[in-house]
Amino acid sequence: MHPGPRQPIPRISLILCVPGHTDIGTRAIASLREQAFRDFECIVVNCSQADPSKEALNAAADGDPRFRIISFRAPASIGAARNTGLRLAQTRYVALIQGQYSLPDLSRQLDRMDASRHAGLYVGLVEGPRFDQTVLRADAVRAIGGFVETDEVDDEARFFARLLDAGYTLATGPTEADTIGAKASSRASCSTKNQRDLPILFIPHKDYHVWTIGLLAPQLRALGAEFLSLDLTPQWGEAGVRSSAQRYQVELLGLGEFVVGRFAPSVVVTFNDWDYISRPLVLAARAAGLGTLGIVEGIQDYDDVDTRAERKAYRLVENVILPGAFDYRYFVNASGQRVFISGIPRIQAMRNQPETAPSLAMERRVLINSNFSYGVLTQHRDQWLASAVQAVRRAGYEPVISRHPADMGRLFPELVSTEDFYQTLQTCCASVQRFASGILEAIAYNKPVFYFNIHNEKVDKFTFDPMGAYPVSRSEDELVADLGELHEWQGRVRANGPAFLDLHAGRRTLDIVTKTSEIIAALSAVPVSAEAAAEFYGYLRTIDEMTDALCEPDKGRHGPFAQLDGAVERLRTASRMRNEGTQFIAGQ
Template sequence: MDNPEVSVVVPSYNSGHFLEWTLASIAAQTFKNFECIVVDDCSTDDSITQAKKHFSDPRFRLIRHKMNVGLSGARNTGLRAARGEFVAFLDADDLMMKNSLEVRLATCRWGQRTGDRFIGSYCGSVSIEETLKVAPESKAQSLDYVTFVGSSGHCPFNANQPMIRRDILRMAGGFNHGLKQAEDFDLWLRILRAGYIFAPTRFSSVTYRRRAGSMVRQQPLAHLDLSLAIINSAEKPLAEDQLDWSTRYRMAKPLSAYTSQQRKINRTMEFVGMNLASDHPETDETLVSLVRREIPDIHLLTHSETHLEGILHRGIQRQRSTSGPINPDDRDMAARLVAKITDAKGSQLESNIVGTGTVYGDPSKDRPWFSGMQAHQIVFIPHSAYHVWTISLIGNALKEMGIDFITVDISAEWRDGKVRAAAAEHGVELITLSEFVLGRYKPRAIVTFNDWDPVTRPIIIAAKASGIRTIAIVEGIQDYDDADVHWKRYAYKTSDIVLLPGDFDKKYFEGHTAIIASVGVPRMESLRLKPKREWSKDVTPRVLINCNFSYGVLVEHRDRWLTEAVEAVLELGMTPIISRHPGDTGNLFPEYVTSENFYDAMERCDVSVQRFASGVLECLARDIGVIYFNPHGEKVDKFQADPMSAYTLALDKPALKEQLADWWRLHEMAADRGPAFLDHHSGPLGEGAIVRCARALNDHLGDEPDPAILSAFRANLQVLDEHTASFTQVRIDNEPLFPDPFTAEEKLLSMGGRSYHAMERIMQAVNNHANETAPDFIRRIARDKKKDVIFLTSLASHLLTDGKNALSLVETEPSVKEAIDRASANISPDNALLSHFHSVMELAKRKHA
């Protein structure tokens, strides 16, 4: 469904037993204009099979995580993919009554008409038994408005009950990934303390299933600890950076400061009403001063001005001893006074107390509350374990330079590159992609190690279009020209800055517009500086066979390559140890495949058989002899162009056997000539790659992004979320969303993205052809299919400034007509530029008809 009013998000993990009942209850809704997003959090049961039973209905769609991220993460993935104005959540084992969406949406619409503090609505919830398949009938239920003060800091409802504005949910940061329990309570209190209000529906229209194995029942005290922390936080004043995304209604004082005022509202306003109706009323200024003195935050404590006017009406009636209707003059008088009392400019007194900046005392849990905990200058996006190792190595150097950073884990969207395990091993703090997208991060640079994959490239394009610096670190080796890859990746052609491992790689970037610097490979430096091991000739050599045919590259040669390598080793009486890349799906010789990671296996081997892999460099760094075995004809030239006498090449099995037999000479070559080769390919030791890399990052950081840049960046990420199902469906017809970096930004803008520098570039394009008339400029760019956005913007400007001649150009020039049709087809209907252009066109036609 293209334009749903409501998005229903169903997070699911091993809920196949209940999921069919849950989705059936959503399909049965009386309100029809919704979408249902099922987010499968890497289930191992039949959840997918159950979910697919409903996918013949176009309103239902499935998002699948490649790694588990937990309940908060699954909900946030659904929130990011949502297209509805409002979002409702339903756990995969719960049910909706048939009128659930209808009554909650109606109340949301009422709230919109009443005031901008109404974030949404909520309904009552009914507990059901574990075996119930169909929701019971909805029943009337007396519910009240939910506010920060009214909730007394307690959890007002479960995750199934509210329907909430999507824009506020995103602004608030979504659910807290740091919490395994009470994550909904945490979000509701953040929203309520930001000053928003939930309106009641007066119906019970969702259920909560009682299950014996629920987390609350298994760990009640853990849930209690988190809940008490949230409740206690309500009595703390907010820190300056706490919930600072909400400035108008933010409730910065402790809860008790508001409850003491709340108790005074009815009596104060009623007696003020009595004074208004008296024979000698005080001036409005006197009455406003009285109310503000006693209730300085009154504009935060009532859900509408109508409510306060009603109390004044009661006082007026009491003074006049009448119960009849309020006359128009009194009604106007009350409305005028309430408007002055609730004027936010003078209403709220500053608090003398500033909070200390903690809710849980744990940054991983506190982060969604505090923008100061998200003020990282660098955002790293690793793909593999060795990328994380590199981050850990340069991290200390960055901190010494005063550079703060955070690392984003894209495993759920991309694949398991062992990033999480490496982060735990090296002490690198991770956040999920949802935490980054929904957070308040203000990076001066986005730093990646792979700038072409279909998850990372869109993030880079979103940053570049917004004016945020992008940097790519070539962490090891790379087939830059795709010599052996059967598709064009344009590796390291997307980012603004490229940090290369060594001087050898510079030749691949001749004529490239990016800034290029050779910094070395920090992890190679770490390996080279480790203490050298003791070597002996008098051993049966253990041969490391590095099998890394992965991700579809030359995989058809895997079995032959591995078979010949193993046979050569065994025929010489040596011991084969196969290290298999995580992405290598081969299954030969399981008896020789080690369960150790590559580095541990390498340390106990004496010689290695390699193909195109960073293992060549890693083994040389440890003085381990290397044979580059290439019977399958790899074309990439990095290890074939000039071995510099550091290792040997073998093109067939006999040559491999001959060289293996002389393994001690290979060790001596690695020890004697390896350092020179490593200097050329992964940077000299000297100052060190760790320091060089950290300094290069520091030198190339962009400026601190201003609010306009950050707004454009968040808008671009949201557009990408909606088009890619939160970066989980990043291919269209098996092609990446952005197959190349050269047309990517234009495509993003056509999808509805924003470019902070778009108008600047348009003006520059015009100025570059200052001698051209506007019609000539428009005719020229109309022929360029890559300039649809500039074309429409320029033509709209011409229509506004010289409508008659611009219309003549449109009507008489076939190329201009064709360009309008082409741009209208290519640019997303949701893009404001398209609607603006057509509005300008209609205006010009009416004016010059």
């Protein structure tokens, strides 16, 4: 499917942010549709992920092509919504709409803006400037880094101070004498993140990705390598990134702030390179000649034998850090990549933690890790979980379920822990698992783990050679029998678990944090030219247009995500990248 003919670009883009009160948005849309001034596009950004909100806003627009409805996957700040609208604005001018709004005839004001160099024109009748009564030049707003996306409100006074401090002026009346600019004493008083160098950009999706960044942070700083981490929560969905960032004191940067701020990192570090957000960002970085690095932070179905997808996991990045020597077997024939072996920093941290003394309650509790997520083998979820619960009970233990946030199962709600996986694991004497990083984590905590594969998982990570660290149970009866030897497995996991983790998660004697940090710092030392930075920003702008600012990759106005992949792939092919063959760089 090819995009239809482009419509004439309107004179102004109106950005309407709907913070969760759907009726405010629907009334505002209805009001705008009745205005006499019609030469506008309106980008409606729904800050709530609730489906009824999407339906109500779309119904209010009623197919009017001037309205474009964008919805997040998790609640977002007004700043994130404003930046999303700014990124999608096709016009020279933007205006922020709040609630029901009466548009004056903007033609005359826009004519005046065309003839001036002002960054904004205040058209209100009360003392200002104010967001909802000021026409702004889109390029000026982008030049100061857009809007602040943190929980702090980027209020009108702070925003306009940043605009004026950057040297721009605002027209506030009918004559050129009615102009305000920055006071000399306030110059440079409102610095923005886009004024900072950014050698390293991390792209975390999950809470444990941020945990890893937090472990690396002190060593990276010691090496003089500055970094920021993207907050993809609104576009990706809630996965504990923000709470983990607070816990480990990791600074987050909103995706909109990153794109609008024109950052051009020396290296983009991602924890996967195939999803609808990471993949286009990595492709854009590669096409512009920036460095790319993938960190395999846990376990992976590299050949997609069970996902039945064509992700080609960790084959897109130019550099990849593997968790252990076992994983290198999947990259022997890779081309155009440098392959490092280091380890998993958080697994090493777990191995080094003092052991918790078992309680009587802990001795009876067995954790069952239900992580059937993202459409992989989900047809087996209920049977697997029911059999696991029954086996644990038959063996005389108390089942406790830890359910992955993306696992949509509904069985046994009374058994589901309210704590996260790591906290729950610490209160149990053993765990029953399928293909999951939880197997490595359980062994790191010296907890017996039982790999329960009644659904014939084909990925061979945990079936190739358990090395005596855990049993593989292929039926409910086998699991009951293996659980009957739980006390014996407590001794075996202590005896054999360390060698298994050395092979799969990095040697305990290796300083994994230092090794990983040194790899990242070395890649970040390559300077980025102004041409490469401009090229990268241009690619990001193209991606925004094709994916509704990475919020609706399958519904963007230029076709489905597959078209984006092809388009950026052509950019990549046209770039100056050279494949020089795989280089194996062992970290141990």
